[in-house]
Amino acid sequence: MNNNKRAFTETKIYPIVFMILVAAIFGAILSVFYHATKEKVALHAELRLKTAILSLFDLPQEDVEISYLEHIKEKQIAGLDYYVAVSNDSTLGYCFHVTGSGMWGTITALLALDTDFKEIIGLTILDQNETPGLGGRITEEKFQSQFSGKKIRENQEIVYYRLIDESEQASELEINQITGATSSSKAVVDIIYENLQNIIFIIAEKDDKYYE
């Protein structure tokens, strides 16, 4: 018995069998943990999304669920999901999911636009995998808040924001990039530009009042 076992552990397939076995055991343990917490994680993500939308429009967030029900309507137009923010019967603006590739992975964000589709109300980056401390700084308030109040259209064309140095004074169509993270800064500007093309195209097609 002992000899047999010895013999098997010295064969070439033993390491493979061993590795597969260890991987299978730990894979099984992890999948149990993953499935046990999946719903909870999804719930947190939903709450975070709702909070982010409310805060883009400066709506009350004491009780996120109630405030969300009262102020935010989920809508869809030509396959594009969006949110309408309402307060005291007047529409505050629209909020869209925007996404695109960053330096290392996909960046997803929420982009809030005013009712005339003329300017950005606010931008919140939800997920990103940029380099921590460099590109990761795109989630900082200082970078994100630059987009608030920016014009999105000029002479019927979508504006492509010019990136300038962090220390310079940005004009209306410029964004201060993050030093050492040019690619990530550019990725955010590109994502807004490309997604806006699509959003405005769909909106304009459905309702021509947006293109005056």
Next chain:
Amino acid sequence: MSMKKSDIFLNGVFRDNSICRQILGICSALAITNLMMNSLVMGLGVIWTLALSGFTISLIRHYMPNRIRMMVQTLIIASYVIIVDIFLKAFYPEMSRELGPYVGLIITNCIIMGRAETFALKNNPLNSLIDGIAAGVGYTLVLLIVSFVRELLGFGTILGITVLGDWWVSWSIMVMAPSAFFVLGLLIWFINRKNYAH
């Protein structure tokens, strides 16, 4: 070779402190020490991973083919780290976002592979468990000391509670990564100064 359990523990925490004596695990020690709470959670994650990976690796050390042991160790370490990540995501989403990629990066923390290679492969599971906890506690202590200084001077708070009043002008350098080099460097010098004094 038999060792007293208290010796294993004290060696891990103080005499062979991974950060100060072996200069391992510096990357995360520099990255997440601007707030004490982050350091504490990171430390707990590392203690958990060190203890259980040491225990598991020691348990299978006689069956593990030598040539693929690194692969097996990485897989085991990664599994425990992913459990920490899932746990934080489910129960402490704020903390999970705060620490971001650094939780996943526990996998590459040199201390863990170091303890697996130098201790768990040669010792019984119980001793390896104690050694893992000790090395983790040692790591956490250093993180807490560094983050105590950085949070106090950088934000005027301790564990998020304001201790320095309005008169305090926060040193913004302390919030940024370079200050970790200064604080950790000074700490390592202070602890090791006797070793080099003639």
